[in-house]
Amino acid sequence: MKPLSKKAKMAVGWTILMTVTGTAMLHQWEFFAMGCTSIAMLLVANHYGLLKDPEDKK
Numbered sequence: 609m610k611p612l613s614k615k616a617k618m619a620v621g622w623t624i625l626m627t628v629t630g631t632a633m634l635h636q637w638e639f640f641a642m643g644c645t646s647i648a649m650l651l652v653a654n655h656y657g658l659l660k661d662p663e664d665k666k
Contacts, residue, residue, distance in 0.1 A: 609655060616654040623647050 612620065627643025630636075653659050 609651070610657075612654055613659055616650060616659040619659065620647055620650050623650065 623643060623646050627640060627646075630643070631640040650659070
């Protein structure tokens with residue numbers, strides 16, 4: 609797996625935060641499953657270079 613770009617780190621971190629907060633507040637496991645799916649999709653997008661950040665090349 610490729611290392612996470614700066615943009616990917618921010619997106620994954622924010623998704624984890626919202627997933628944990630939303631699941632704790634709403635007590636709905638569907639929300640947790642949706643968050644896990646979103647994180648998996650972000651990791652796949654990062655692997656294929658879809659989350660490129662111009663500042664990463666500096």
